[in-house]
Amino acid sequence: MQLPISLFFFLFVLFGQAYAIVDPVASPNNKLGLHILFPDEVGKAADIVNNHDQGQWGYVVIPIQSTDRNRDKWQHFLDKCKEHKVIPIIRIATTANGPHWELPSHYDMVDFANFLNELDWPTKNRYIIVLNEVNRNDEFGGKANPEQYADFLNLAIDVFKSKSEDFFMLSAGLDNAANDPKNSIKWSTFLDRMHSHRSDIFSRVDGWVSHAYPNPDFSARADLKGENKISSFESDLNRLQKYTAKNLPVFITETGWSDKYLSHKQIGLYYAYAFEKVWSNPQVVMVAPFLLSAQDGPFVQFSFLDKEDKPKEFVEEFSKFATIGNPQLPPINQIVIELPIASSEAEIISTPSSVLSLETESKRLNIFQRIYNKIVSIFF
Incomplete structure (x- = not known):
C-alpha cells in the first residue's frame, strides 16, 4: 500500500524566471570601470579595473547597436566578463545616419530585450543603459525631445522588465556641458520636461547615469565643483530629489581628462583626488572613464592605452583604487x-x-x- x-x-x-534586481552596493563593490568599444577588449580592461587581479569585479561599459545581434559574439563577451570577473553594463544604441543617430522604435526595444534576455549573464543584475546623451540633437534622431525620450524610456523599462526582473534599467547619461540651444537642450530643462510629461519616470528607473566630465576642455581641476565638472552627478541628484523619493544609485559611465592639455602625471593626481574626495560618495556605484583605447580615432586624447597598446602613465594611479568586489551572481x-x-x-x-x-x-x-x-x- x-x-x-x-x-x-x-x-x-x-x-528560469528571475526574481528582482539587487542593491549593487549591498555587498563589497569595486568602483573601477572603463568604457570599451569592442567586446574583445574586455581582457585588457579587466587588467586595469581589477589591477591585475589585485581587485575583482570592476566594470566595463560597452555599446551594442541594433544591427549587431550576433548571439555567439555577445555570449562570448559575457563569458569573458565572467572569466575576467568584470561586470558588464550594456548601452543600447541605434545606428548612425549621417550626422546623427537614428531614433529607436518599439520594435528595436522588443528585439533588444528578447536578444539580451537569451544570453547568460555573469551577474544577477543585468545593467542596461537606454541610449546616450539624448539632450543633444545628434544623439536623438536630429532633434532632442524630452517628452519623446521619457515615453521611450518608459517603454524600454516595461519591455525589459517583462522579460526578466533582473534587468537593471538606467536612463541615458546627459551632456551636462551642452549649452548651444540650436543643437541641444540644457540638462536641467531636459529633466524638467521629462518629469512634466511623465511624473513617475524617475521613480521607474533603477539607477542614474552621469557623464561627469571636467569641463571646460575636459581639463578642469578635480577639486572644482559644478554641473559641468566631475561632481556633476551631485547636481543631477539635487534636481532629481524634486521628482522622486528614490535614492538612486549613480553610475558614472563617462568621465576623464584629456591629455591634450594635461600631463599624464597631472591626470594621475586628478584621478587620485577624484576617487578620494569626490567619487567616494557612497551613492556612486562605479566610475568608468571614456575610453580604454581610441587607437588612431578622434578620442585618442582620452585613451588609457597609447598607440602601442600600452597603458599610459596615469593608469597605474587609477588602478590603485581597485578593490575586491563580490556581486551577487545569477x-x-x-x-x-x-x-x-x-x-x-x-x-x-x-x-x-x-x-x-x-x-x-x-x-x-x-x-x-x-x-x-x-x-x-x-x-x-
Whole structure:
C-alpha cells in the first residue's frame, strides 16, 4: 500500500524566471570601470579595473547597436566578463545616419530585450543603459525631445522588465556641458520636461547615469565643483530629489581628462583626488572613464592605452583604487518535483549504502531509475 509520504527532489538549473534586481552596493563593490568599444577588449580592461587581479569585479561599459545581434559574439563577451570577473553594463544604441543617430522604435526595444534576455549573464543584475546623451540633437534622431525620450524610456523599462526582473534599467547619461540651444537642450530643462510629461519616470528607473566630465576642455581641476565638472552627478541628484523619493544609485559611465592639455602625471593626481574626495560618495556605484583605447580615432586624447597598446602613465594611479568586489551572481533556480514515495521506499533511500544488502541496493537503483524516468517525462 502506498502511504501519503512525499520525497522532494530539487532539480537545479541555470535558467528560469528571475526574481528582482539587487542593491549593487549591498555587498563589497569595486568602483573601477572603463568604457570599451569592442567586446574583445574586455581582457585588457579587466587588467586595469581589477589591477591585475589585485581587485575583482570592476566594470566595463560597452555599446551594442541594433544591427549587431550576433548571439555567439555577445555570449562570448559575457563569458569573458565572467572569466575576467568584470561586470558588464550594456548601452543600447541605434545606428548612425549621417550626422546623427537614428531614433529607436518599439520594435528595436522588443528585439533588444528578447536578444539580451537569451544570453547568460555573469551577474544577477543585468545593467542596461537606454541610449546616450539624448539632450543633444545628434544623439536623438536630429532633434532632442524630452517628452519623446521619457515615453521611450518608459517603454524600454516595461519591455525589459517583462522579460526578466533582473534587468537593471538606467536612463541615458546627459551632456551636462551642452549649452548651444540650436543643437541641444540644457540638462536641467531636459529633466524638467521629462518629469512634466511623465511624473513617475524617475521613480521607474533603477539607477542614474552621469557623464561627469571636467569641463571646460575636459581639463578642469578635480577639486572644482559644478554641473559641468566631475561632481556633476551631485547636481543631477539635487534636481532629481524634486521628482522622486528614490535614492538612486549613480553610475558614472563617462568621465576623464584629456591629455591634450594635461600631463599624464597631472591626470594621475586628478584621478587620485577624484576617487578620494569626490567619487567616494557612497551613492556612486562605479566610475568608468571614456575610453580604454581610441587607437588612431578622434578620442585618442582620452585613451588609457597609447598607440602601442600600452597603458599610459596615469593608469597605474587609477588602478590603485581597485578593490575586491563580490556581486551577487545569477541564482540557481530550484524546480521542485513532488513524487509520491512509499514508506518502504523512503526508508531504503535514506539508509546508508554501507549497511544495505546487494538485493536492497538493487531495489534502490530501481527506485532512482523510476524517479529519473518521471523527471525526463516532465521536462523532455
